[in-house]
Amino acid sequence: MNSFKYTNPTDIRFGVDLLDEQLHDAVAQYGQNVLLAYGGGSIKKSGLYDRVIKALAGLNVVELSGIEPNPKIASVREGQKLVKENKIDVILAVGGGSVIDASKVIGSAAFYEGDPWDLVIKPSIRQTIAQLPLVDILTLAATGTENNFGSVISNPETHQKLGTYGPNRPAVSFLDPSLTTSVSKWQTAAGSIDIFSHLTEQYFDRSNNTINEGLIEGIYRTVIKFGPIAVAKPEDLEARAQLMWASTVALNGLVGLGNQNGWTVHPIEHELSAYYDITHGVGLGILTPRWLKKVYADPSTHDKFVKFAKHVWGLNGADDEIAQQAIQATYDWVKSLDVPTTLPGVEITDDVNFDEMAASAVKVGSLEQHGYVPLNQADVRALLVASMTTEGFEN
Amino acid sequence: MNSFKYTNPTDIRFGVDLLDEQLHDAVAQYGQNVLLAYGGGSIKKSGLYDRVIKALAGLNVVELSGIEPNPKIASVREGQKLVKENKIDVILAVGGGSVIDASKVIGSAAFYEGDPWDLVIKPSIRQTIAQLPLVDILTLAATGTENNFGSVISNPETHQKLGTYGPNRPAVSFLDPSLTTSVSKWQTAAGSIDIFSHLTEQYFDRSNNTINEGLIEGIYRTVIKFGPIAVAKPEDLEARAQLMWASTVALNGLVGLGNQNGWTVHPIEHELSAYYDITHGVGLGILTPRWLKKVYADPSTHDKFVKFAKHVWGLNGADDEIAQQAIQATYDWVKSLDVPTTLPGVEITDDVNFDEMAASAVKVGSLEQHGYVPLNQADVRALLVASMTTEGFEN
Numbered sequence: 001m002n003s004f005k006y007t008n009p010t011d012i013r014f015g016v017d018l019l020d021e022q023l024h025d026a027v028a029q030y031g032q033n034v035l036l037a038y039g040g041g042s043i044k045k046s047g048l049y050d051r052v053i054k055a056l057a058g059l060n061v062v063e064l065s066g067i068e069p070n071p072k073i074a075s076v077r078e079g080q081k082l083v084k085e086n087k088i089d090v091i092l093a094v095g096g097g098s099v100i101d102a103s104k105v106i107g108s109a110a111f112y113e114g115d116p117w118d119l120v121i122k123p124s125i126r127q128t129i130a131q132l133p134l135v136d137i138l139t140l141a142a143t144g145t146e147n148n149f150g151s152v153i154s155n156p157e158t159h160q161k162l163g164t165y166g167p168n169r170p171a172v173s174f175l176d177p178s179l180t181t182s183v184s185k186w187q188t189a190a191g192s193i194d195i196f197s198h199l200t201e202q203y204f205d206r207s208n209n210t211i212n213e214g215l216i217e218g219i220y221r222t223v224i225k226f227g228p229i230a231v232a233k234p235e236d237l238e239a240r241a242q243l244m245w246a247s248t249v250a251l252n253g254l255v256g257l258g259n260q261n262g263w264t265v266h267p268i269e270h271e272l273s274a275y276y277d278i279t280h281g282v283g284l285g286i287l288t289p290r291w292l293k294k295v296y297a298d299p300s301t302h303d304k305f306v307k308f309a310k311h312v313w314g315l316n317g318a319d320d321e322i323a324q325q326a327i328q329a330t331y332d333w334v335k336s337l338d339v340p341t342t343l344p345g346v347e348i349t350d351d352v353n354f355d356e357m358a359a360s361a362v363k364v365g366s367l368e369q370h371g372y373v374p375l376n377q378a379d380v381r382a383l384l385v386a387s388m389t390t391e392g393f394e395n
Numbered sequence: 396m397n398s399f400k401y402t403n404p405t406d407i408r409f410g411v412d413l414l415d416e417q418l419h420d421a422v423a424q425y426g427q428n429v430l431l432a433y434g435g436g437s438i439k440k441s442g443l444y445d446r447v448i449k450a451l452a453g454l455n456v457v458e459l460s461g462i463e464p465n466p467k468i469a470s471v472r473e474g475q476k477l478v479k480e481n482k483i484d485v486i487l488a489v490g491g492g493s494v495i496d497a498s499k500v501i502g503s504a505a506f507y508e509g510d511p512w513d514l515v516i517k518p519s520i521r522q523t524i525a526q527l528p529l530v531d532i533l534t535l536a537a538t539g540t541e542n543n544f545g546s547v548i549s550n551p552e553t554h555q556k557l558g559t560y561g562p563n564r565p566a567v568s569f570l571d572p573s574l575t576t577s578v579s580k581w582q583t584a585a586g587s588i589d590i591f592s593h594l595t596e597q598y599f600d601r602s603n604n605t606i607n608e609g610l611i612e613g614i615y616r617t618v619i620k621f622g623p624i625a626v627a628k629p630e631d632l633e634a635r636a637q638l639m640w641a642s643t644v645a646l647n648g649l650v651g652l653g654n655q656n657g658w659t660v661h662p663i664e665h666e667l668s669a670y671y672d673i674t675h676g677v678g679l680g681i682l683t684p685r686w687l688k689k690v691y692a693d694p695s696t697h698d699k700f701v702k703f704a705k706h707v708w709g710l711n712g713a714d715d716e717i718a719q720q721a722i723q724a725t726y727d728w729v730k731s732l733d734v735p736t737t738l739p740g741v742e743i744t745d746d747v748n749f750d751e752m753a754a755s756a757v758k759v760g761s762l763e764q765h766g767y768v769p770l771n772q773a774d775v776r777a778l779l780v781a782s783m784t785t786e787g788f789e790n
Contacts, residue, residue, distance in 0.1 A: 015398025249606065
């Protein structure tokens, strides 16, 4: 096992309808001036907005709305202006990963004089400045942002979609699965695949930490089971609860402690989203089975694939056979969530940007240096090309 | 899934030889006056004591030594006196569960005017008073105390061994697996069984949270694999590392979030230790297989046992068959650790105290109200009697 340092002070409040009683104090402990950040109108339609406003009675609330999926730097700039003008003490983010991600960077931008895009391209700046405390109410199980340091911010002008890390996790996270029963089938599927991908990025690691592996296998089985249930029956509260907690533990750092390899599929998908603004999780679902097939070509991965087959997919049989079956099972699971399984399915119909995207993914993700199986530009391009058809997965 | 609240701010430093560079600042951040608590002479023999003293150079160090296994209230009383007399700012506990457990209660006793035994029998008092920050250096993988709120303190005069919970987890925990390579085979075995038992107490729960189950199964497999390796090859650093991290995640609250049943085997074992001062983990190893057999008699547990058999022990076959095999495998695993598997093996040769012990366990553990399978005094007595022989486990 490798060395690591870990501390996770986020105050997690998991359960249905806790926020009406607990939200006020959870926010007010940090001050009176609150930036309420959210996305489109869905929280108004669902009634959540009214509940939040009621709970915040007595506090000074300034609103930042319209934070989009794949959150744009423009929203962060707008937030920076608001937090400075209004001497904001605490940010309350109500929404999915996009709203929370943007709010984290706004929390740093409150203490930065320059353009917040600097904080995305040079996240090290954020480690040297303060960050406003963040309370969040999660409305989509997917990214794990509710309990980690990370954000992903897009800059449409430069075709960049980049990860950035601040010094603090959210201070308080309300995880109420009943808020996710209205999430669309599409977003539910995408969120489930995102969770699956976070597990995959950490499971396929050369450190071979058996505790990490075991923890991940348990979360894998949960998302494999409950993702399709939530897509089929959006109102199934148990499935929603399992997915919500899965999203949190899959990416709060715990299950990758001491890992030594970097991530591969996420950097590649970020290129897809940056160029074509497709749904992140759907892009991951297209890429992941092809990536598994690619890395399985390296025999040094075979032991891991056998564990993946046995402990995640419950397969028994000859090693090579069950490994191949597990890769196919991953493809079939994505397909069972009723999302496209090829790039043309998300309207990416030619390879005109593939060279540029592959070069960027290799560079941004350090894929040649830190990949579980190192990938170069040609490898990534081949993965993208393989994602154009169902070859190898459909007869 | 049930609701829960979870926050775990302990600053964990996992790895070999981190303490020489990091210990000073980790302690000094809380003040200059340090109570250094430890057990017998083993940390002097191993050289750890000298390393600690060197790292603490410049701080005012007061020592409390001689904290025994199954830590006694006398040590807490002595610590209370020392922290008050010396205006202690922070406690540094160097040792296994006993030293850390006692130090937590001393941390509360610093702010209490009465006898600290009050804090054990009425832990609610501790929630209303402060607690000194605790830094620990763990030297035995077992109890999980390095990352939780709990302590178990014994009072030999009253034959009581009771759990008590404070408001705070340790502030900083140094988890250095190389410090455990000198742990005896006996203590290594007992620690491994203690971890196994913590998992069992949380796995057999009616909440049936699949994430908890999966996480626990991963830790189970780790301790099942590496416990015997560490007993056979005490110097195996990888086994020591796996067991150390297993001990932490098995009992930091994470894997039992939202659980609804209380613990059963621990309260019964605490009676054994309180009456006979036997090693806690060895007592658990004797009781656990009998308890598994007892609860399996209730058909409502069978689904769980099938998961236990498949996911923990890797068994395949007919449900009832593999469930029985899993119970036997648990017994065989304990035996493979080279510790006694019956009460006479730890010199408990008659049943003279069994009625009293059973009554106390049922009461202290609320076994009739909150047990996974409720147990009354007669049930517990029968478990103790069954633990007198190898019947049912050896042909």
